[in-house]
Amino acid sequence: MIQVTINGQLREVPGGLNIQSLLAWLDLPADRVAVEQNQEIVQRDRWNETRVEASDHLEIVQFVGGGKE
Numbered sequence: 295m296i297q298v299t300i301n302g303q304l305r306e307v308p309g310g311l312n313i314q315s316l317l318a319w320l321d322l323p324a325d326r327v328a329v330e331q332n333q334e335i336v337q338r339d340r341w342n343e344t345r346v347e348a349s350d351h352l353e354i355v356q357f358v359g360g361g362k363e
Contacts, residue, residue: 313341
């Protein structure tokens with residue numbers, strides 16, 4: 295396990311994850327989130343190659359539908 299900060303909270307996650315597998319581990323819908331790692335947006339097509347490292351700071355923003363018609 296490694297420690298990372300996700301949305302301002304210190305969390306322990308398995309080592310060796312990439313962004314895609316982290317989202318699956320967190321049970322988050324990959325098609326409805328944006329991810330920032332250490333203050334840089336990670337493009338969706340790079341999620342499989344982008345490793346999550348100890349002490350990373352991640353912001354995961356979920357898109358929510360709604361509003362006026």
